[in-house]
Amino acid sequence: RLELRHGSHREGKRNDAEMQRWRDYGLGQFIHWGVYAIPGGAWDGISYNGAAEWIRSWSEKSGAPKDWRATYDKLYKQFNPQHFDAKIWAKQAKKMGARYMIFTTKHHDGFCLWPSKYTKYTIVNSPYKKDIVKEVVEAYAAEGIDVYLYFSIIFWNHPGYRSTVPKAPHDSLAYESFKEFTRNQLVELLQNYPQTKGLWFDGSWDAAWVNQAAWTDKLETELRQLKPGLIIGSRFRADEYGKRHFDSNGIMMGDYEQGWERKLPTTIDDTHGNDWDCVMTIPPNQWGYNADWKSSYIKTPYDLIAMLMQANSLNGNFVINFGPDGQGAIRPEESAIAAKVGEWMQINSEAVYGVTHANFPKPDYGVLTKKDTTLYVTVFNRPINNIVRLAIPKSSKEIPGKAYLLVNNVPLDLSAVNMGLDRDNNMYYDVALPVGFSAAEMP
Numbered sequence: 001r002l003e004l005r006h007g008s009h010r011e012g013k014r015n016d017a018e019m020q021r022w023r024d025y026g027l028g029q030f031i032h033w034g035v036y037a038i039p040g041g042a043w044d045g046i047s048y049n050g051a052a053e054w055i056r057s058w059s060e061k062s063g064a065p066k067d068w069r070a071t072y073d074k075l076y077k078q079f080n081p082q083h084f085d086a087k088i089w090a091k092q093a094k095k096m097g098a099r100y101m102i103f104t105t106k107h108h109d110g111f112c113l114w115p116s117k118y119t120k121y122t123i124v125n126s127p128y129k130k131d132i133v134k135e136v137v138e139a140y141a142a143e144g145i146d147v148y149l150y151f152s153i154i155f156w157n158h159p160g161y162r163s164t165v166p167k168a169p170h171d172s173l174a175y176e177s178f179k180e181f182t183r184n185q186l187v188e189l190l191q192n193y194p195q196t197k198g199l200w201f202d203g204s205w206d207a208a209w210v211n212q213a214a215w216t217d218k219l220e221t222e223l224r225q226l227k228p229g230l231i232i233g234s235r236f237r238a239d240e241y242g243k244r245h246f247d248s249n250g251i252m253m254g255d256y257e258q259g260w261e262r263k264l265p266t267t268i269d270d271t272h273g274n275d276w277d278c279v280m281t282i283p284p285n286q287w288g289y290n291a292d293w294k295s296s297y298i299k300t301p302y303d304l305i306a307m308l309m310q311a312n313s314l315n316g317n318f319v320i321n322f323g324p325d326g327q328g329a330i331r332p333e334e335s336a337i338a339a340k341v342g343e344w345m346q347i348n349s350e351a352v353y354g355v356t357h358a359n360f361p362k363p364d365y366g367v368l369t370k371k372d373t374t375l376y377v378t379v380f381n382r383p384i385n386n387i388v389r390l391a392i393p394k395s396s397k398e399i400p401g402k403a404y405l406l407v408n409n410v411p412l413d414l415s416a417v418n419m420g421l422d423r424d425n426n427m428y429y430d431v432a433l434p435v436g437f438s439a440a441e442m443p
């Protein structure tokens with residue numbers, strides 16, 4: 001084992017109340033919003049083929065309009081979202097069943113949706129002027145939804161930003177100013193918005209930042225002291241050998257694993273016994289608003305519900321991303337998806353909130369989650385014989401005999417079902433699905 005000064009400072013899960021609250025969320029909403037919502041993935045009739053929130057990085061050699069960067073960097077002067085109403089967003093999240101939300105205070109372009117004292121590139125200098133982060137934090141708090149602030153380390157047009165490790169003296173000096181700027185903004189966010197429960201870091205892969213193990217370690221400690229109980233994921237900092245998410249001894253950095261971006265673990269072993277979240281886009285890879293939803297597959301509510309249950313069956317939270325348009329409205333297609341997920345959650349959220357992995361053989365008809373001695377069997381692939389078999393290894397300590405199978409919220413008493421031993425010496429319960437049962441079909 002390596003002697004690390006700036007690796008993970010804790011082994012095993014955090015066991016304080018704030019982290020248990022995080023663990024119990026089950027479902028979250030991510031909102032990506034900023035100046036990038038104005039172009040919405042295209043400009044002057046030319047489409048950008050990357051993620052809409054990355055459109056500033058569009059180069060002329062890959063088809064960007066002439067002087068695109070300069071054009072983009074003036075767009076904030078048009079940012080005046082007349083349809084923005086954080087209360088509408090928050091009510092939609094509530095109806096969807098989200099217990100927490102993650103909001104982009106600034107993305108890689110650096111435009112701050114709060115009146116930061118440390119740069120002029122903020123909402124104050126846009127026609128909108130008002131503090132959007134404040135409106136969001138307050139609206140979600142009013143709905144009882146916890147807020148986490150997304151913060152991009154990358155700031156493409158900050159004079160001191162460097163992606164590669166600075167070598168020349170003037171670059172090193174510039175980067176020192178960028179580090180101080182970054183620290184100042186993070187302290188400012190925690191002081192301005194004390195309601196926030198955590199920071200969701202992104203854009204921390206640059207060599208220049210990865211090379212700052214000691215400084216970022218010190219900064220993380222300072223932020224945690226500033227806000228006891230603060231939750232920070234594995235993406236914030238690297239150890240002194242440049243290892244991210246997991247230090248050079250394989251111990252997770254931060255409080256939960258942030259590696260599951262647009263992907264999910266398959267087995268509980270993939271999660272290494274850690275807390276984790278999966279953040280998921282509705283199109284294949286668009287976080288910010290992209291006007292064109294015709295040229296790619298849009299996930300259905302069923303797709304998202306299946307992912308939600310897979311995440312929760314493996315001890316993870318599932319966070320669905322929404323990208324409001326340049327006027328601040330969530331597009332009708334996204335609102336419809338949120339409503340459908342909410343209808344399903346209305347019936348089945350007991351199998352989502354506060355659950356843990358059930359250590360039984362995973363059935364092929366759906367997923368298992370559990371809470372205390374109650375087992376939730378969420379059936380997505382209805383067996384042709386209408387029987388779901390629950391196999392419990394005889395060695396298992398968790399015999400759900402006292403539990404109920406909640407199948408689409410229909411409690412089934414296990415003692416009333418056919419039991420036996422299969423050839424793998426598992427005890428099994430064969431449960432006939434009630435007539436009309438459907439976990440996934442919308443009511």
Ligand SMILES: C[C@@H]1N[C@@H](C#Cc2ccccc2)[C@H](O)[C@@H]1O
Binds near residue numbers: 051287
């Ligand atoms: C949460 C998501 N992370 C961001 C990214 C990225 C990215 C882009 C290229 C290569 C690797 C990672 C996306 O823009 C979005 O904010």
